[in-house]
Structure formats: structure tokens, C-alpha cells
Amino acid sequence: MVDQTGRIGMPRGNLPPLELHVPEPRFRPGDPVDYSWLDIPGAGELPRFDEACEARETMPATLGMVRVLDEKHRAVGPWDPRLDPETLRRILRTMALTRAFDDRMYRGQRQGKTSFYMKCTGEEAVSVAHAYALAGDDMVFPSYRQQGILIARDYPLVEMVNQIYSNRADRLKGRQLPIMYSARDYGFFTISGNLATQFPQAVGWAMASAIKGDTRIATSFVGEGSSAEGDFHAAMTFAAVYNAPVILNVVNNQWAISSFSGFAGAERSTFAARAVGYGIAGLRVDGNDALAVYAATQWAANRARANKGPTLIEHFTYRAEGHSTSDDPSAYRSAHEREEWPLGDPVMRLARHLIALGEWDDERHAAMDREVAEEVKAAAKAAEKNGVLGHGFHHPFHTMFEDVFEDLPWNLREQAEQAIREREAKWPAAKGAGTSDQGEGA
């Protein structure tokens, strides 16, 4: 057959022009919000699959949703992890502490004590309940919104604040943007500002753990936005090929700065559903339900530890605040989204569940809130004694040149000397104090 070009091919005929679809979120600033289009499966509806099942058998769980807490605040269905009240209270307190920490650090940034901060408000269950379902020494390759894991693992709050203030006690020597923690002793990998790079790294760590016959597993987080990066595909392919003992989490909080999840493909399918195409088990979870996050994590951890393979978990949640202190969400989305979000607030949902169990009450909740606020305040005050960003007390000058390599090469030695000369030229009084704790840049 010959087409209109005169070459072999099928004639196209008389067709309407092709159309390009540029996604547009349903609601923009000022719009009323109606979430009736969003299909939220009922709590307890999804069957619990055998942890050793074939990846493809999890397809219903990638399109449905693991949900445990129902509208009456009861834990229902086969995914109920049946945690004792004491554990539930600890999870609740850790989430409340995380929120209190975020609130204080956000204010600290607004007060000029640091350059930048990122809250995880509304997403506390994702990281905190996840951490509770792992072993304490399983390795976490976080993105930038998993401070709840560090807090759950009892990482000292004062160390977090030192890092955020880039002060002289900052273990990272003031080199990293605030919140980009690193805590090897707490199984918490150094956070990168380049998105999704941690995903294939987590797979590599998990491969190493298996190579060495270890029993620790790895877990990693990306946002739904950065699941579009090539690193996601690299990680999924490597994880599937080597059956790596890893949990790969996509936190679908609906927004990547100002780009809604449609720009990562959410209009077409769920993020969890991508798992099955790779031959990886997938679970879509109510990310505002701490019990569901715990249950899904436990399922994936058991599966990985039993050499049954990796799991992709999509945590369906909502970013209640801006992306960071550097953007204003009211400029691109409707403020009503947060108010109307059908999956509620993770802290209050767990609290109401405990109240329904008769294991909690409003007075204890109010007391807890005061207590965590005091704890954060004490840590912040202690850290402020070590300085805040831009007001002296940074790390000694020469540390800027250290750790580029294990040993200082000649060019960095020369540049370090130059930096000290520049500083002495600008601040003659500081002459000879090039290695002191104080002093400003040139």
C-alpha cells in the first residue's frame, strides 16, 4: 500500500488535528473545592495479601487503598496491625512532636534564624508510622520531608536545630541547606537536594546487605513529583532484577511546589500501579492513617526480609503547607483544599481512635501538646546558644576546605590560605584568627 507521501505506509485519511493535553489542577486560588470526584475506598475493604504473593497479585492494592481507621475512628479490616494502646500513644506523641518541631522551626526561619525550612504538616503519619514498623537499624534513604523518622528514632532535637541554624555545633559543619540532615548512627542517609538520587542508592545499599548476608533492609522516599525522574526507573529496574530487600516509597502529597500530581502522571494511573509493570509488589495507602502506614510498611518489610522482593508503597496524603518557606501556596492552589481534604488530619485521626478505645482524652491530648512544645522550645534554646545562621559562631573557617577529599590536595591548601588572607584584609582585627570559631566571610 502507498500513502500520501508516495512511500509504503497506511494512508491517514482526513483526520482532525492532533491535540496536546497540558494538565490543569481542578482548583486554583479562590475556587471552592469539591472532592466528590476522588474515589476513596472504605476502611477495611481491601483484602490483605500474603506477604509472599506474586507481585502481580497486588494489583488491586495498587488501585484501591490500604485503610484501617474508619469514619467512627475504629480500626477495622485485615490490615489492622493490632498495636497495643501504649504503642499507639507513642506514635501519636512522635507525630505531635514532629508537628511542634515544624511549627517552631518555621517560626525560627521567619524570625531570621535560618535561611530555609520545610514542614511535613499533614504527612506526619507517613514517616513516623513507617519508622515504627521498621527495625531501628534498617537503613533510610530519605527525601527532605521525613524528619518524622529521625524524631521517631530519638535523634536529639538539638542536633536537628543545630543543623537548621548552621551553627558551630552543626555536625555537618554548616555545609548543607537546613533540614538536609545526615545521621549514620541512626540509619539515616545524608539528604540530597537533587531529587530521587536516593532511590537507586537505597537499592544499592539493599543489594550490599544481601551480598553480605545481613538481615537489615533499606527504605527510601521520593515525592510523587520526583517519581518522574529517571532515577525512579533505575531504582525500580534494579530492585526488580536483583529482588533487592528494599521498600520504595512515593509520598503522593498532591503537590510538587506549584505543580500538581498530574504533571507526574496522576491523571492516568496511581503511582502504586507502576510497581506491577516492573514486577514489584505495590500498595496504595491512606497516608493520613498511621495504622494503615504501619501495616503496609510491616507487610513490605516482612516481604523484603523474607527475600520475597521489594515493594513500592504510594502514600496518598496532602501537603498541608507550602513546599518550603520559599513559596506561597495561596498563589497557586485553593486554600480550601486543605480544609476539605477527605482523609483528614493524621494526628487527630489517631487521637480520636485512642479516645474511642478509651485510652486517651482531650485533657491528655492538650497536656501532650504543651509537653512537646516545651520539649522543642528547650531544644531550640539550647541550640541557639551555639549560634544562628549569619550571626557569628559558624564553623572554623578552614573547615570549608575539608572533606572535599580525604586529604587536602595542593589546590585546596592554596585556596584555604587565600580565603584566610581575604578575610584578614576585610577584618584586620581578626588577623591571625583564621582558624577561630568566629568571624565573617570576606
Added chain:
Amino acid sequence: MIEETVVSLQEGEARPMNMIEAINDALHVMMGHNPDIVVFGEDVGYFGGVFRATAGLQAKFGKMRVFDTPINECGIIGAAVGMAAYGLRPVPEIQFADYIYPGLDQLISEAARLRYRSAGEFTAPITVRSPFGGGIFGGQTHSQSPEALFTHVSGLKTVIPSTPHDAKGLLIAAIEDNDPVIFFEPKRIYNGPFDGYYDHPSKTWKNYPGGQVPEGYYSIPLGKARTVREGSAMTVLVYGTMVHVAEAVLAEKGVDADILDLRTLWPLDIETVEKSVQKTGKCLVIHEATRTSGFGAELVSLVQERCFYHLEAPIERVTGFDTPYPHSLEWAYFPGPVRIGDAVDRLMKE
């Protein structure tokens, strides 16, 4: 379960090896010595690599330590970073240097920065091996010399051997180094030194001094240049395949040159470079890579900054042209004897 045979760290008797055999031997020695070393990449396992550099490793050390990977350089380097965070010492292979670009974010933003950004909590003792350079009719995607991309990145070391002897010793040093090392292997000289005359019969390493490779363990420190020949007429700064081309051209012209094989591009052996230029007063920089913003530009700058008052002539720079590496015209691209000879003549006229 594979038995770990710990190889004693001793240098043995020398025997002739080509560069592939020397690299393969280095991997055998180091894997036998350190159970944390893992080797992986495209086609490196059962098959032993498209250039055979990893031949026999999987049979000897097992699939847990030597294995094939998906065709995904981002995944190869990314997994290596994670393995290094665990405590392994990965030695991934990127099949051709031209294929390394999908892994650049993992190299530049991750491997190179881990130590700095974590203040030493996490490091990346990774050696990325990769064949580079042209002269084998590889076309534009199997011939490139991208070394300047890596010397530009703080936190990476870049190493390029020019003989089997140096390839083994430098690779062992690279694997032992606690920082990430880009180890580019000049594939044109895998089987023998190359004097730049592509129309002459090819030579083997057999009767060449650099082709004598000690058995067992030895290392050549990174950051140290090798004086190929001592002379007083000019300093030639060169590395990889071009070492041999430069040597042949200068011998032909009877110029008594001080030829330095840089071996480690970064950290550069600046002391040896300075001493030589201060002695000779003239400097010729040669590389096969494209010209603009190539590593030669850095060398010329450094020599100018540090040896200006010793210079008796403008520094000469001979490079490949600023085009992709053309398949049929690769010898027109290659900085061969004519291009180098002209630069030598200009320097000698001064």
C-alpha cells in the same frame, strides 16, 4: 559460598601483559585481597566485559561479587553509591566513557559530594572504570574523551594510565583510595602502544618496558606524574594514548624533550610540572579530547600562572578538533604526528 582466598600483598616477578591483562590482574589481586570489593556493569559477569577486562572474575569470586547490570548508568553509579554507604568498595564498569552521561548526576551531585555534605559520615570509595578515547573506528559514541568534565568536579579524582604497568598499579591505588576515582582506560592502546601512524603495522606491548607487569600486588600513588624521558628543550604534558604519539614525534624530530605522563589528571602533580617547565622554559600540552575548555586549558593556565617568568615561548596546545569524533574521518580529528610536529617546530623556532 565462595571461599575467600586472601592474596598476600607482595609484588611478584614481572611478565609481559597487555593493558587488558594488567587491569584484569589488578582486579583479581584486589578482589582476592578484600572481600568488600564488588565488580559490576553491562556484560561484565559471565562474558567478562566487551573488552574482556573482567574475564574470569565471576568464575573465581562468584555472582554475589561480580555481576551483570541492567543497561542503566544512573542505576549502576547510584547503586554503587548505596553499596559504598553500606561499606562495600564498588568497582563498576561503564562500558564506554561515551555512556557515562546518564550517570553524571549520581557521580557529580552524589558520589563526589557525600564526604563533604555529610562531614565525613558517608564516603564513596568507588572506582569507575571506563574505556575512553578514539582511534578504533568507534564513531562519535565510542571514541570520546570526556575527562575534563570530571576534573572540573570537586571531589572526584581522574586517573588515566598509558602502559600496562601503570594501569595495574594505578588501578590498585584507585581501588584503595577512599574517594571516588574516575579511571579512564585508553582503549586504543589496550593491545599495544600507538605512535600515531595508523597506517603502520600495530605493535604489541611485548617488547615495551611498560608492558612488563609484576605479578601480585603493587600500587602507584595517585597524584604522581611519570617522567617518560628527561630532556631540556621543552616540557610535554600528556596522558593516555597521546603519551606514545608524543614520544614518537619528538624522537623523530630529535628534540630533547622532557615528557611527563601526568597519569593522575586530578589531583595534578603540579610540583613535577613546575620543575620541568622552569627547567626547559617551553611547554607543549597535548590531549585527544576536544579543544575548548579541555583539560589542556587548565594546564596552560597553571603553567602560565606559575612559570610565566621562565617561559621563553608561548605555550602550545595540541588537541582534537571541536567536533564530534567523526567515524570515517577519525584520523583527521586525531591530533596525530603532523599536528604535534607543527607545534614542536613552532616551539623550537623561538
